[in-house]
Amino acid sequence: MTRIGAYLRLMRPANIVTAIADIMMGYAASGALLSLAIWESGTFSVSEFSPLFWLILSTIGLYGGGVVFNDVFDADLDRVERPERPIPSGRATVGGASLLGGVLLAGGIVAAWQVSLLSALLALAVAVCALVYDWKGKHHPVLGPINMGSCRGGNLLLGMSAVPAAVEQFWYLALIPIVYIAAITMVSRGEVHGGNIQALKGAVLLYALVILAIISLALLPQFNVLYSIPFLLLFGYLIFPPLFKAMPTKEPRLVIKAVKAGVLALIVMNASLAAGFAGWEYGLLVLLLLPVSVYIARSFAVT
Structure with a gap:
């Protein structure tokens, strides 16, 4: 691996694609698509999508x-448990990684500022949540998963901030990725030494809760659950089998596969929500990020 490749690996490119799906889903929930002239006149202008582009750039940095x-x-x-990773292997340095991380976070906040002050504040909140998790949060058995989930919830709200009023109206949608990511984080703690059966069972319950929560959005006049169902079926197909396979053995190898499946399936979860808010066509557009993420995951680690 080249030095540039090592720093790219630190960024987890395949995971970044899943974060873009968060933004696209939040953008759909904001109702921004309904106000675009393309739907009214059949014309297309790149400038109309500038808030979405800036927010995607923001999430890439964050x-x-x-x-x-x-x-x-x-x-x-990692020098003990993951010596193959870029920093302990010597292909990247702590100083270089710190500089890269700082530039990316700052760039994410600046990009969000191009949309609105609210977007910038949300980006700042996501950056702080991420740093707190990296520093201390990950070591707490209960608050750690919630902390990690909050980063994703904030990312969804960032996408929604394309229409600031939508954040106040639909803020509770952020609870869905918070619960889902909390479940993945619980499972991921068994990547090195093997899974905890209680954590794996708890993840099954949380996954089911997420699916039920998405279906319950049918109560909203803005959400068409019929468009969401096909995506939810694919979502369940992707997340449950690897988890059930890891339960009997609790082998680190199978736990890693369950975590990888959960991370990549984030795109499908977002597609199900996006389809409900903006139609199956837009949901399919979000879903197309999945093969992109899977392809990148062949070269770069997800966990």
Whole structure:
């Protein structure tokens, strides 16, 4: 691996694609698509999508910076448990990674500022949550998963901030990724030494809760659950089998596969929500990020 490749690996490119799906889903929930002239006149203008583009750039910086600092704070531990990672292997340095992470986080906040002050404040909140998790949060058995989930919830709200009023109206949608990411974080703690059966069972319950929560959005006049159902079926197919397979053995190898499946399935979860708010066509557009993420995951680690 080249030095540039090592720093790219620190950013977890495949995971960044899942963060873009968060933004696209939040953008759909904001109702921004309904106000675009393209739907009214059939014309297309790139400038109409500028808030979405800026917010995507923002999440690339925020997520990339957050996971880079994860390896910075874990450098000593990784020398024992993950010596193949870029920093302990010597292909990247703590100083270089810290500089990269700082630039990415700052860039994410600046990009969000191009949309609105609210977007910038949300980006700042996501950056702080990420740093707190990397520093101390990950070591707390209860608050750690919630802390990690809050980063994703904040990212969804960031996408929604394209229409600031939507954040106040639909803020509770952030609870869905918070619960889902909390479940993945619980499972991921068994990547090195093997899974905890209680954590794996708890993840099954939380996954089911997420699916029920999405279906319950049918109560909203803005959400068409019929468009969401096909995506939810695919979502369940992707997340449950790897988890059930890891339960009997609790082998680290199978736990890693369950975590990887959960992370990549974030795109499908977002697609199900996006379809409900903006139609199956837009949901399919979000879903197309999945093969992109899977392809990148062949070259770069997800966990």
